[in-house]
Amino acid sequence: MSYTNGLDKPTDYFTTFLWTGDGSTSPRSHTGVGLQADMMWSKIRSSGHQHNLVDTVRGVNQRLLMPSDNNDEDTTCTHGHFDSLDSDGFTTTNAGGNWNVNTSGETYVGWFWKANGSGSSNTSGSITSTVSANTTSGFSIVAFAGTGSNATVGHGLSSPPKMIIIKNRSANDSWIVGHGSIGFTKFTKLDEDGASGTSSGFFNDTTPTSSVFSVGNQDDVNASSENIIAYCFSEVKGFSKFGSYTGNGNADGTFVYTGFKPAFVITKRTTDGNESWHIFDNKRNTFNAVDKRLQANSSGNEDTAAPLGDFVSNGFKIRGTGGGINVSGKNFIYMAFAEAPLVGTNNVPCTAR
Numbered sequence: 001m002s003y004t005n006g007l008d009k010p011t012d013y014f015t016t017f018l019w020t021g022d023g024s025t026s027p028r029s030h031t032g033v034g035l036q037a038d039m040m041w042s043k044i045r046s047s048g049h050q051h052n053l054v055d056t057v058r059g060v061n062q063r064l065l066m067p068s069d070n071n072d073e074d075t076t077c078t079h080g081h082f083d084s085l086d087s088d089g090f091t092t093t094n095a096g097g098n099w100n101v102n103t104s105g106e107t108y109v110g111w112f113w114k115a116n117g118s119g120s121s122n123t124s125g126s127i128t129s130t131v132s133a134n135t136t137s138g139f140s141i142v143a144f145a146g147t148g149s150n151a152t153v154g155h156g157l158s159s160p161p162k163m164i165i166i167k168n169r170s171a172n173d174s175w176i177v178g179h180g181s182i183g184f185t186k187f188t189k190l191d192e193d194g195a196s197g198t199s200s201g202f203f204n205d206t207t208p209t210s211s212v213f214s215v216g217n218q219d220d221v222n223a224s225s226e227n228i229i230a231y232c233f234s235e236v237k238g239f240s241k242f243g244s245y246t247g248n249g250n251a252d253g254t255f256v257y258t259g260f261k262p263a264f265v266i267t268k269r270t271t272d273g274n275e276s277w278h279i280f281d282n283k284r285n286t287f288n289a290v291d292k293r294l295q296a297n298s299s300g301n302e303d304t305a306a307p308l309g310d311f312v313s314n315g316f317k318i319r320g321t322g323g324g325i326n327v328s329g330k331n332f333i334y335m336a337f338a339e340a341p342l343v344g345t346n347n348v349p350c351t352a353r
Contacts, residue, residue, distance in 0.1 A: 010239050010338040013114045013137035016283040023104030031089040038115035038132055039141060040085060043294050045107045045302040049100050054082050057119045057132050057141045065167055068299050070191050073169040115141050124154030125212040131156035138234035148224030150204045152212040160208040161232040162242035163335055165190060170226035173219055178203045179333045181244035182270055191297050196270040238341030249328030253309060253318025260338035262311045271331045275324035280308045282339050314342045
């Protein structure tokens, strides 16, 4: 198991924030997030509309990508948009229909990651990239122009990414996910519910190194002269974990050790069957059980149809039996970020919920 140095205050680098729309047509400032984020992934909870993702490398104002579908980058955002990521929050504007950011009475969730601003040039790979990297939290945002041929791309982190999410900004191509627990000969699509597949066209059958990740010749990750964005995550002790577990099919499910109390967990069944990516966090469920689900590949509203189980002081305990959470003998991958480390450098233990 490989970690970079641990950290004691995860909320400096990742957090979840909830808000309720007020329907205003003027720019609205939201404060209280607690950090200057460089990536924001958001979703309306109470209605069925798409996910939204903005970041500081592409630019925030009217530059949406939608993890729940394969659309290219939206630079007009006629249904409302995000103006900026601010020192303690973000600003939204209604642009002729604001259902995805600020409809009156609707509830929303945003997940925020800190990188390192708008980025700088990185020449570590065969393709020059623009990288905003936070080596403390193991997160980087990587922009590059595709070549159409097998290549390497610098990611700016000090250890190999365990999970990479890539999107072609210029075309209606899928979101491609590489995950260390199933290996980079395989891929999974964030905007779809299918099982993982095998192809050298996405990650060139090559495990990322401490300086670069590899891309193949598929248009989704490396179309010639098209704009590509990648979100790279390496493991950090006490902050993040990217692993897998095997389901047992009953309510006394698998315990997944992360080494921290989770704030956020996504799970995905990777072996056979069509099952969604399930998203859970500690702000929509402030106490156990953790059952309020959103699906990364779906525009559907929040539901409790497939509960996860419990967030505990050192991981999460599966108690759901849904097909996307806990089928006997099936493999599931996950990504998890911390609310608090199990034990920090001050040796104060993390308590259960």
